[in-house]
Amino acid sequence: MKVGFIGLGIMGKPMAGHLIKNGYETYLFDLNTKAVQELAELGGNACESNKEIAEICDVIFTMLPAGKHVKQVLFSDDGVAKNGKPNTIIIDMSSVSPEESKSFANDLYEYNMAFIDAPVSGGEPMAIEGKLSIMAGGAEDDFNRVLPLLKTMGSNVVHVGEVGTGSAAKLANQIIVSIHLAALSEAAVFASKSGIDLNKLYQAISGGLAGSAVMEAKMPKIIDRDFEPGGRIEINFKDLGNVQSSANAIGVPLPITNLVKEVFGSEVANGNATKDHSYIINFFERMANHQIPKGGK
Ligand code: NAD
Numbered sequence: 164m165k166v167g168f169i170g171l172g173i174m175g176k177p178m179a180g181h182l183i184k185n186g187y188e189t190y191l192f193d194l195n196t197k198a199v200q201e202l203a204e205l206g207g208n209a210c211e212s213n214k215e216i217a218e219i220c221d222v223i224f225t226m227l228p229a230g231k232h233v234k235q236v237l238f239s240d241d242g243v244a245k246n247g248k249p250n251t252i253i254i255d256m257s258s259v260s261p262e263e264s265k266s267f268a269n270d271l272y273e274y275n276m277a278f279i280d281a282p283v284s285g286g287e288p289m290a291i292e293g294k295l296s297i298m299a300g301g302a303e304d305d306f307n308r309v310l311p312l313l314k315t316m317g318s319n320v321v322h323v324g325e326v327g328t329g330s331a332a333k334l335a336n337q338i339i340v341s342i343h344l345a346a347l348s349e350a351a352v353f354a355s356k357s358g359i360d361l362n363k364l365y366q367a368i369s370g371g372l373a374g375s376a377v378m379e380a381k382m383p384k385i386i387d388r389d390f391e392p393g394g395r396i397e398i399n400f401k402d403l404g405n406v407q408s409s410a411n412a413i414g415v416p417l418p419i420t421n422l423v424k425e426v427f428g429s430e431v432a433n434g435n436a437t438k439d440h441s442y443i444i445n446f447f448e449r450m451a452n453h454q455i456p457k458g459g460k
Pocket of ligand 1: 169171173174192193195213226227228229235236256259283285393395
Protein backbone atom coordinates (compact mmCIF):
# COMPACT_ATOMS: atom_id res chain seq x y z
CA MET A 164 0.00 0.00 0.00
CA LYS A 165 1.37 3.41 -1.00
CA VAL A 166 0.36 6.19 1.39
CA GLY A 167 0.35 9.90 0.53
CA PHE A 168 0.41 12.77 3.01
CA ILE A 169 -0.36 16.35 1.94
CA GLY A 170 0.04 19.19 4.47
CA LEU A 171 3.12 18.87 6.69
CA GLY A 172 2.61 21.78 9.10
CA ILE A 173 2.53 21.84 12.91
CA MET A 174 0.27 18.77 12.98
CA GLY A 175 0.85 16.99 9.67
CA LYS A 176 4.63 16.71 9.96
CA PRO A 177 4.69 14.60 13.15
CA MET A 178 1.61 12.62 11.99
CA ALA A 179 3.26 11.68 8.68
CA GLY A 180 6.41 10.88 10.65
CA HIS A 181 4.53 8.12 12.53
CA LEU A 182 3.49 6.48 9.26
CA ILE A 183 7.11 6.47 8.11
CA LYS A 184 8.43 5.16 11.47
CA ASN A 185 5.84 2.36 11.35
CA GLY A 186 7.18 1.17 8.01
CA TYR A 187 4.51 2.49 5.62
CA GLU A 188 5.73 3.49 2.15
CA THR A 189 4.89 7.18 2.51
CA TYR A 190 4.85 9.90 -0.17
CA LEU A 191 4.95 13.52 0.94
CA PHE A 192 4.01 16.94 -0.35
CA ASP A 193 3.69 20.44 1.12
CA LEU A 194 4.15 23.88 -0.41
CA ASN A 195 6.88 24.22 2.25
CA THR A 196 9.70 22.12 0.75
CA LYS A 197 11.72 22.24 4.00
CA ALA A 198 9.06 20.16 5.78
CA VAL A 199 9.07 17.64 2.91
CA GLN A 200 12.88 17.34 3.07
CA GLU A 201 12.88 16.83 6.86
CA LEU A 202 10.50 13.88 6.53
CA ALA A 203 12.36 12.47 3.52
CA GLU A 204 15.38 12.24 5.83
CA LEU A 205 13.30 9.96 8.10
CA GLY A 206 12.68 7.59 5.17
CA GLY A 207 9.69 9.13 3.36
CA ASN A 208 9.54 9.86 -0.38
CA ALA A 209 9.60 13.54 -1.36
CA CYS A 210 7.12 14.51 -4.10
CA GLU A 211 6.97 17.73 -6.08
CA SER A 212 3.21 18.19 -6.38
CA ASN A 213 -0.19 17.00 -5.21
CA LYS A 214 -0.61 15.54 -8.72
CA GLU A 215 2.41 13.27 -8.20
CA ILE A 216 0.99 12.03 -4.87
CA ALA A 217 -2.36 11.34 -6.57
CA GLU A 218 -0.77 9.35 -9.40
CA ILE A 219 1.21 7.10 -7.02
CA CYS A 220 -0.86 6.54 -3.87
CA ASP A 221 -3.71 4.21 -2.81
CA VAL A 222 -4.52 6.11 0.40
CA ILE A 223 -4.04 9.88 0.70
CA PHE A 224 -4.11 11.93 3.91
CA THR A 225 -4.71 15.67 3.91
CA MET A 226 -3.91 17.90 6.92
CA LEU A 227 -4.53 21.45 5.69
CA PRO A 228 -5.48 24.75 7.36
CA ALA A 229 -9.15 24.98 6.27
CA GLY A 230 -11.84 23.70 3.89
CA LYS A 231 -10.83 26.01 1.03
CA HIS A 232 -7.31 24.49 1.00
CA VAL A 233 -8.73 20.94 1.06
CA LYS A 234 -11.05 21.82 -1.84
CA GLN A 235 -8.15 23.17 -3.88
CA VAL A 236 -5.89 20.16 -3.17
CA LEU A 237 -8.67 17.70 -4.04
CA PHE A 238 -10.43 19.33 -6.99
CA SER A 239 -8.08 21.70 -8.87
CA ASP A 240 -6.84 20.54 -12.30
CA ASP A 241 -3.55 19.32 -10.81
CA GLY A 242 -5.28 17.97 -7.70
CA VAL A 243 -6.05 14.55 -6.29
CA ALA A 244 -9.45 13.77 -7.88
CA LYS A 245 -8.52 14.44 -11.53
CA ASN A 246 -5.14 12.72 -11.33
CA GLY A 247 -5.69 9.88 -8.87
CA LYS A 248 -6.58 6.20 -9.29
CA PRO A 249 -10.11 4.84 -8.85
CA ASN A 250 -10.71 3.30 -5.39
CA THR A 251 -8.25 5.67 -3.72
CA ILE A 252 -9.28 6.44 -0.14
CA ILE A 253 -8.92 10.10 0.88
CA ILE A 254 -8.67 10.73 4.62
CA ASP A 255 -9.08 14.42 5.43
CA MET A 256 -7.78 15.06 8.95
CA SER A 257 -8.13 18.87 8.70
CA SER A 258 -10.80 20.59 10.81
CA VAL A 259 -13.56 21.61 8.38
CA SER A 260 -17.33 21.86 8.60
CA PRO A 261 -19.52 18.73 8.28
CA GLU A 262 -21.14 20.32 5.21
CA GLU A 263 -17.72 20.65 3.54
CA SER A 264 -16.85 17.01 4.39
CA LYS A 265 -20.12 15.77 2.87
CA SER A 266 -19.61 17.81 -0.28
CA PHE A 267 -16.01 16.47 -0.69
CA ALA A 268 -17.32 12.90 -0.28
CA ASN A 269 -20.09 13.42 -2.88
CA ASP A 270 -17.75 14.98 -5.42
CA LEU A 271 -15.08 12.26 -4.93
CA TYR A 272 -17.75 9.60 -5.44
CA GLU A 273 -17.95 10.80 -9.08
CA TYR A 274 -14.29 9.77 -9.42
CA ASN A 275 -14.89 6.38 -7.70
CA MET A 276 -12.91 7.54 -4.69
CA ALA A 277 -13.87 7.03 -1.04
CA PHE A 278 -13.70 9.73 1.61
CA ILE A 279 -13.28 9.72 5.38
CA ASP A 280 -13.35 12.85 7.54
CA ALA A 281 -11.01 12.16 10.45
CA PRO A 282 -10.15 15.34 12.35
CA VAL A 283 -8.07 15.21 15.50
CA SER A 284 -7.82 16.60 18.99
CA GLY A 285 -4.75 16.82 21.21
CA GLY A 286 -2.66 19.47 19.45
CA GLU A 287 1.03 19.36 18.61
CA PRO A 288 2.20 17.53 21.80
CA MET A 289 -0.10 14.55 21.18
CA ALA A 290 0.67 14.62 17.43
CA ILE A 291 4.37 14.26 18.30
CA GLU A 292 3.65 11.43 20.76
CA GLY A 293 1.26 9.63 18.37
CA LYS A 294 -1.48 9.89 20.97
CA LEU A 295 -4.08 12.03 19.19
CA SER A 296 -7.81 11.51 19.61
CA ILE A 297 -9.18 10.82 16.13
CA MET A 298 -12.91 11.06 15.32
CA ALA A 299 -13.82 9.53 11.98
CA GLY A 300 -16.86 9.70 9.69
CA GLY A 301 -17.30 7.42 6.69
CA ALA A 302 -18.32 3.94 5.54
CA GLU A 303 -17.39 1.27 8.10
CA ASP A 304 -15.50 -0.86 5.54
CA ASP A 305 -13.35 2.09 4.49
CA PHE A 306 -12.71 2.98 8.13
CA ASN A 307 -11.60 -0.58 8.95
CA ARG A 308 -9.22 -0.61 5.97
CA VAL A 309 -7.39 2.51 7.19
CA LEU A 310 -7.65 1.91 10.95
CA PRO A 311 -4.08 0.51 11.28
CA LEU A 312 -2.73 3.70 9.66
CA LEU A 313 -4.79 5.92 11.96
CA LYS A 314 -3.55 3.94 14.97
CA THR A 315 0.03 4.99 14.22
CA MET A 316 -1.02 8.60 14.97
CA GLY A 317 -3.73 8.23 17.60
CA SER A 318 -4.26 6.35 20.85
CA ASN A 319 -8.03 6.89 20.71
CA VAL A 320 -9.54 6.30 17.25
CA VAL A 321 -13.34 6.28 17.11
CA HIS A 322 -15.62 5.62 14.15
CA VAL A 323 -18.37 8.14 14.93
CA GLY A 324 -20.71 7.40 12.02
CA GLU A 325 -21.31 8.34 8.40
CA VAL A 326 -19.38 11.00 6.45
CA GLY A 327 -19.54 14.40 8.20
CA THR A 328 -19.94 13.04 11.73
CA GLY A 329 -16.17 13.15 12.35
CA SER A 330 -16.16 16.87 11.49
CA ALA A 331 -19.28 17.49 13.59
CA ALA A 332 -17.64 15.73 16.57
CA LYS A 333 -14.54 17.90 16.12
CA LEU A 334 -16.69 21.06 16.15
CA ALA A 335 -18.31 19.87 19.40
CA ASN A 336 -14.78 19.35 20.73
CA GLN A 337 -13.85 22.91 19.72
CA ILE A 338 -16.90 24.36 21.48
CA ILE A 339 -15.68 22.74 24.70
CA VAL A 340 -11.99 23.65 24.24
CA SER A 341 -12.68 27.29 23.30
CA ILE A 342 -15.08 27.91 26.19
CA HIS A 343 -12.59 26.24 28.57
CA LEU A 344 -9.81 28.53 27.31
CA ALA A 345 -12.00 31.58 27.97
CA ALA A 346 -13.01 30.32 31.44
CA LEU A 347 -9.38 29.58 32.35
CA SER A 348 -8.28 33.02 31.15
CA GLU A 349 -11.04 34.89 32.97
CA ALA A 350 -10.32 33.01 36.23
CA ALA A 351 -6.53 33.45 35.90
CA VAL A 352 -6.82 37.24 35.48
CA PHE A 353 -9.27 37.43 38.39
CA ALA A 354 -6.97 35.38 40.65
CA SER A 355 -3.83 37.27 39.64
CA LYS A 356 -5.39 40.72 40.20
CA SER A 357 -6.61 39.40 43.58
CA GLY A 358 -2.92 38.97 44.46
CA ILE A 359 -2.67 35.19 44.04
CA ASP A 360 0.48 33.51 42.69
CA LEU A 361 -0.84 31.53 39.69
CA ASN A 362 1.48 28.61 40.52
CA LYS A 363 -0.39 28.28 43.84
CA LEU A 364 -3.77 28.55 42.12
CA TYR A 365 -2.78 25.81 39.67
CA GLN A 366 -1.51 23.61 42.53
CA ALA A 367 -4.68 24.21 44.58
CA ILE A 368 -7.36 23.61 41.95
CA SER A 369 -6.02 21.43 39.15
CA GLY A 370 -6.88 18.19 41.00
CA GLY A 371 -10.47 19.30 41.72
CA LEU A 372 -13.55 19.71 39.56
CA ALA A 373 -12.12 22.80 37.83
CA GLY A 374 -9.08 20.85 36.62
CA SER A 375 -9.05 19.96 32.92
CA ALA A 376 -6.87 18.89 30.02
CA VAL A 377 -7.03 22.53 28.88
CA MET A 378 -5.70 23.69 32.25
CA GLU A 379 -2.89 21.10 32.19
CA ALA A 380 -1.82 22.16 28.70
CA LYS A 381 -2.28 25.92 28.96
CA MET A 382 -1.77 27.12 32.56
CA PRO A 383 2.01 26.50 32.33
CA LYS A 384 2.10 28.54 29.09
CA ILE A 385 0.15 31.39 30.70
CA ILE A 386 2.48 31.38 33.74
CA ASP A 387 5.61 31.31 31.52
CA ARG A 388 4.08 33.83 29.08
CA ASP A 389 5.11 31.40 26.32
CA PHE A 390 2.71 32.00 23.46
CA GLU A 391 4.63 30.14 20.75
CA PRO A 392 1.82 28.45 18.85
CA GLY A 393 0.77 24.85 19.21
CA GLY A 394 -2.84 25.66 18.26
CA ARG A 395 -3.19 29.17 16.84
CA ILE A 396 -5.89 31.75 17.70
CA GLU A 397 -6.87 31.88 14.01
CA ILE A 398 -7.59 28.13 14.03
CA ASN A 399 -10.09 28.39 16.90
CA PHE A 400 -11.66 31.42 15.21
CA LYS A 401 -12.03 29.44 11.95
CA ASP A 402 -13.50 26.44 13.81
CA LEU A 403 -15.97 28.60 15.76
CA GLY A 404 -17.07 30.17 12.46
CA ASN A 405 -17.76 26.65 11.16
CA VAL A 406 -19.60 25.84 14.40
CA GLN A 407 -21.78 28.93 13.96
CA SER A 408 -22.76 28.16 10.36
CA SER A 409 -23.41 24.46 11.05
CA ALA A 410 -25.49 25.28 14.13
CA ASN A 411 -27.49 27.87 12.18
CA ALA A 412 -28.18 25.28 9.47
CA ILE A 413 -29.67 22.78 11.93
CA GLY A 414 -31.29 25.29 14.31
CA VAL A 415 -29.10 25.04 17.43
CA PRO A 416 -28.62 28.27 19.42
CA LEU A 417 -25.11 28.56 20.89
CA PRO A 418 -25.16 31.65 23.12
CA ILE A 419 -21.93 30.96 25.02
CA THR A 420 -19.94 29.73 22.02
CA ASN A 421 -20.87 32.78 19.99
CA LEU A 422 -19.74 35.11 22.78
CA VAL A 423 -16.41 33.30 23.01
CA LYS A 424 -16.05 33.43 19.20
CA GLU A 425 -16.07 37.24 19.48
CA VAL A 426 -13.21 37.05 22.02
CA PHE A 427 -11.11 35.09 19.50
CA GLY A 428 -12.22 37.51 16.76
CA SER A 429 -11.03 40.45 18.83
CA GLU A 430 -7.56 38.93 19.18
CA VAL A 431 -7.43 38.25 15.42
CA ALA A 432 -8.38 41.92 14.81
CA ASN A 433 -5.61 43.01 17.19
CA GLY A 434 -2.90 41.24 15.18
CA ASN A 435 -2.59 38.12 17.35
CA ALA A 436 -3.96 35.51 14.91
CA THR A 437 -0.82 33.38 14.82
CA LYS A 438 -0.14 33.33 18.57
CA ASP A 439 -1.03 30.27 20.66
CA HIS A 440 -4.74 30.14 21.49
CA SER A 441 -3.90 30.54 25.20
CA TYR A 442 -3.06 34.15 24.24
CA ILE A 443 -6.76 35.03 24.47
CA ILE A 444 -5.65 35.77 28.06
CA ASN A 445 -4.65 39.11 26.46
CA PHE A 446 -8.34 39.96 25.88
CA PHE A 447 -9.17 39.46 29.57
CA GLU A 448 -5.99 41.26 30.71
CA ARG A 449 -6.86 44.32 28.62
CA MET A 450 -10.41 44.35 30.00
CA ALA A 451 -9.14 44.14 33.60
CA ASN A 452 -6.17 46.48 33.04
CA HIS A 453 -3.95 43.84 34.64
CA GLN A 454 -1.18 41.76 33.05
CA ILE A 455 -0.27 38.49 34.73
CA PRO A 456 3.43 38.73 35.65
CA LYS A 457 5.85 36.30 33.94
CA GLY A 458 6.41 33.48 36.41
CA GLY A 459 2.88 33.85 37.79
CA LYS A 460 3.51 36.13 40.80
P1 NAD B 1 -0.34 24.55 9.59
O1 NAD B 1 -0.69 25.85 8.97
O2 NAD B 1 0.83 24.47 10.52
O3 NAD B 1 -0.08 23.45 8.42
C1 NAD B 1 -0.80 23.41 7.22
C2 NAD B 1 0.17 23.00 6.10
O4 NAD B 1 -0.57 22.88 4.88
C3 NAD B 1 1.27 24.03 5.85
O5 NAD B 1 2.54 23.41 6.00
C4 NAD B 1 1.01 24.51 4.42
O6 NAD B 1 2.20 24.81 3.70
C5 NAD B 1 0.28 23.31 3.83
N1 NAD B 1 -0.52 23.64 2.65
C6 NAD B 1 -1.43 24.65 2.50
N2 NAD B 1 -1.95 24.63 1.25
C7 NAD B 1 -1.35 23.59 0.61
C8 NAD B 1 -1.47 23.05 -0.72
N3 NAD B 1 -2.27 23.61 -1.64
N4 NAD B 1 -0.72 21.98 -1.04
C9 NAD B 1 0.11 21.43 -0.13
N5 NAD B 1 0.29 21.89 1.12
C10 NAD B 1 -0.44 22.96 1.48
O7 NAD B 1 -1.67 24.02 10.30
P2 NAD B 1 -1.78 22.96 11.49
O8 NAD B 1 -1.68 23.66 12.81
O9 NAD B 1 -0.91 21.78 11.20
O10 NAD B 1 -3.34 22.54 11.33
C11 NAD B 1 -3.77 21.70 10.27
C12 NAD B 1 -5.23 21.35 10.51
O11 NAD B 1 -5.34 20.65 11.76
C13 NAD B 1 -6.18 22.56 10.60
O12 NAD B 1 -7.38 22.26 9.95
C14 NAD B 1 -6.37 22.74 12.10
O13 NAD B 1 -7.62 23.34 12.40
C15 NAD B 1 -6.28 21.29 12.59
N6 NAD B 1 -5.84 21.14 13.98
C16 NAD B 1 -4.78 21.86 14.46
C17 NAD B 1 -4.38 21.68 15.78
C18 NAD B 1 -3.23 22.46 16.37
O14 NAD B 1 -3.09 22.46 17.60
N7 NAD B 1 -2.37 23.09 15.56
C19 NAD B 1 -5.02 20.76 16.61
C20 NAD B 1 -6.07 20.00 16.08
C21 NAD B 1 -6.47 20.20 14.75
